[in-house]
Amino acid sequence: MAFIEAEGLTKTFTVRKKREKGRLLREKTRVKALDSLNFTIEKGELVGYIGPNGAGKSTTVKLLSGILTPDGGTARVNGLVPWEQRRQHVKRIGVVFGQRSQLWWDVPILDSFDLLRDIYQVPEADYRRRLSELTEALRLEEFLRTPLRLLSLGQRMRAELCGSLLHGPELLFLDEPTIGLDAVSKLALRDFLKQENARHGTTVLLTTHDMEDIAALCSRVMVLGHGRKLFDGALPDLLQRYDTRRIITLRYDGDAALPDLPAGCACAEEGEGYRIDYSPDQIPTAKLIALLQGAGNIRELTAQPQNIDHLIAAMYREMDL
Amino acid sequence: MDTIRLYIKSMRMLMKSQLQYPASFLMQTLAQLVMEGGEMLAVILIVDRFDRLNQWMPGDLYFFFGLMSVTFYLTEVFGRGVTGAFPGMVRSGQLDTLLLRPRGVLTQTLCSAIDPRRFACIAVGTAALALGSRLSRISWTPLKGLLLAESVLFGMLLILGLFMIEAVFCIYSVKSVELVNAITYGGRSACQYPIDIYARPLRVLFTVAAPFALVMHVPAAYILDKPLYGWPAWTAFVCPLAGAGVFAVMYLVFRRAMRHYRSTGS
Numbered sequence: 001m002a003f004i005e006a007e008g009l010t011k012t013f014t015v016r017k018k019r020e021k022g023r024l025l026r027e028k029t030r031v032k033a034l035d036s037l038n039f040t041i042e043k044g045e046l047v048g049y050i051g052p053n054g055a056g057k058s059t060t061v062k063l064l065s066g067i068l069t070p071d072g073g074t075a076r077v078n079g080l081v082p083w084e085q086r087r088q089h090v091k092r093i094g095v096v097f098g099q100r101s102q103l104w105w106d107v108p109i110l111d112s113f114d115l116l117r118d119i120y121q122v123p124e125a126d127y128r129r130r131l132s133e134l135t136e137a138l139r140l141e142e143f144l145r146t147p148l149r150l151l152s153l154g155q156r157m158r159a160e161l162c163g164s165l166l167h168g169p170e171l172l173f174l175d176e177p178t179i180g181l182d183a184v185s186k187l188a189l190r191d192f193l194k195q196e197n198a199r200h201g202t203t204v205l206l207t208t209h210d211m212e213d214i215a216a217l218c219s220r221v222m223v224l225g226h227g228r229k230l231f232d233g234a235l236p237d238l239l240q241r242y243d244t245r246r247i248i249t250l251r252y253d254g255d256a257a258l259p260d261l262p263a264g265c266a267c268a269e270e271g272e273g274y275r276i277d278y279s280p281d282q283i284p285t286a287k288l289i290a291l292l293q294g295a296g297n298i299r300e301l302t303a304q305p306q307n308i309d310h311l312i313a314a315m316y317r318e319m320d321l
Numbered sequence: 322m323d324t325i326r327l328y329i330k331s332m333r334m335l336m337k338s339q340l341q342y343p344a345s346f347l348m349q350t351l352a353q354l355v356m357e358g359g360e361m362l363a364v365i366l367i368v369d370r371f372d373r374l375n376q377w378m379p380g381d382l383y384f385f386f387g388l389m390s391v392t393f394y395l396t397e398v399f400g401r402g403v404t405g406a407f408p409g410m411v412r413s414g415q416l417d418t419l420l421l422r423p424r425g426v427l428t429q430t431l432c433s434a435i436d437p438r439r440f441a442c443i444a445v446g447t448a449a450l451a452l453g454s455r456l457s458r459i460s461w462t463p464l465k466g467l468l469l470a471e472s473v474l475f476g477m478l479l480i481l482g483l484f485m486i487e488a489v490f491c492i493y494s495v496k497s498v499e500l501v502n503a504i505t506y507g508g509r510s511a512c513q514y515p516i517d518i519y520a521r522p523l524r525v526l527f528t529v530a531a532p533f534a535l536v537m538h539v540p541a542a543y544i545l546d547k548p549l550y551g552w553p554a555w556t557a558f559v560c561p562l563a564g565a566g567v568f569a570v571m572y573l574v575f576r577r578a579m580r581h582y583r584s585t586g587s
Contacts, residue, residue, distance in 0.1 A: 013583060044500060046371045062417070065420075065421055066420065067420045067421065067582075068422075068582070068583065069415050069580060086420065087423045087517070088421050088423070089422050090420075090422060091423045095416075095421050095423075097418075100413075100415075100417070100418065101416055102418045102421070104334065104338065105338070106337075106338030106339075107334055107338050111334055113338075115327075115330060115331065115334060118326070118327050118330060119327065119422050119423070119424055119429075120422070121323070121423075147338075147341070263493075306468060
């Protein structure tokens with residue numbers, strides 16, 4: 001049996017609209033947040049979970065963590081049905097919401113951790129060991145006696161992570177953990193997650209809009225749209241299908257004019273140079289460069305793939321999300 | 322036992338965070354003192370106009386006021402999570418966080434807020450109780466002391482139960498329903514006077530639906546050595562249990578409601 005098994009998970013929300021003029025009753029619409037979703041995750045996997053806003057990612061996390069009850073379908077996490085055996089289940093999981101704090105705002109974070117120990121009834125020895133391990137890995141020692149409200153966003157996220165891992169969960173849900181973090185904090189956070197996964201075999205389900213997070217951490221991606229699973233596999237496989245265009249930016253000596261480009265190349269002026277968006281399938285890169293060279297002396301030229309966000313956007317467009 | 326320890330620890334921590342802003346805390350406590358002092362003054366002025374209300378002498382009326390005040394504000398201090406914080410917790414999504422922890426939702430709700438400013442109101446209430454007790458020359462016995470404690474305790478459960486009606490509405494509709502205030506705050510205002518001064522519909526309301534009369538007025542009549550509305554003396558000790566009844570019913574309703582909880586956006 002897989003560690004997480006979701007079968008036919010369905011959740012519908014009723015949205016009440018504002019009453020229109022001349023109508024007695026408000027109109028209600030039913031929105032399917034999840035439409036019979038199936039997947040399995042093995043123990044120790046690091047899975048990225050992406051999809052546009054409103055695709056049902058958070059709903060999935062809320063169902064699997066026992067906050068919500070589905071309208072249909074079943075799920076088992078480590079043999080337990082989250083919404084039926086909530087208390088037993090949540091002892092074994094940790095959840096971090098990027099935009100919602102779980103620690104207490106006005107007290108030193110060490111006091112928060114202390115209270116969490118009591119809430120989860122973690123044995124004292126385990127707690128000590130875990131706390132020192134986490135404070136070291138997350139470099140929290142110097143803030144332990146600082147109230148949460150005085151910490152920067154990056155420090156706060158580290159504290160949140162520590163809080164959600166104190167009871168040694170086997171499964172960690174991360175809902176946009178890197179939102180708003182600077183580059184250094186982001187990298188540190190990714191390193192930490194990798195390390196935690198390697199050392200304790202913690203299974204991680206990571207929801208994010210930051211494709212770099214996924215690329216750095218996850219061996220597997222699931223794409224969700226309109227409550228359905230659209231893709232499940234390795235990130236390179238997903239990107240390959242959409243990675244069909246390249247971009248060349250170039251600048252000539254003096255003011256040479258661009259030669260006529262073959263169809264399928266989009267060209268735009270950019271500063272003193274040009275930016276050409278083309279498809280290597282239609283015109284090989286070497287041929288295009290040769291063509292460009294014929295028109296004048298090239299001072300600067302860079303060729304690069306589209307950035308990952310563009311690929312995802314192209315994918316969402318194609319899947320009609 | 323462990324739950325109680327957790328509650329005490331939470332309260333201590335919340336007190337500490339309140340005292341992070343001492344000036345604000347002091348000002349607000351002062352404001353509460355003025356507010357509840359004003360309420361007391363209103364009662365004094367009313368009582369001053371009549372020298373008796375039905376069978377009740379001024380001292381009796383202060384006693385009723387004090388009993389309600391102490392009970393109500395003790396509930397607000399220690400049950401702030403239910404009496405005040407809950408709607409906000411639903412709206413902000415903090416309720417989700419509670420569901421992620423291996424403890425009961427109600428326990429954690431109670432552990433998540435304290436309102437120590439209301440100690441000022443409790444002080445006023447205690448003064449009213451003492452004043453009433455002096456003026457009415459109550460002859461205190463251990464049994465009466467016990468009954469007073471019982472009345473306060475079950476009164477707190479009753480008030481918690483009534484505030485849970487609002488909590489249940491919040492779970493379904495996310496909005497807070499001010500209408501429910503009619504029986505919580507309304508009940509406090511009305512039932513700080515003895516029940517027999519009201520017309521029949523209100524008497525029924527506060528005996529059957531929100532049984533302030535059973536939980537506070539019957540024991541108070543016993544303590545003040547007045548007839549118990551024609552009931553035998555032992556009923557004074559049984560009636561307050563109605564408060565626990567209301568709480569138990571609302572607890573079950575609350576648990577059912579939590580199954581329908583739909584959370585808010587991420």
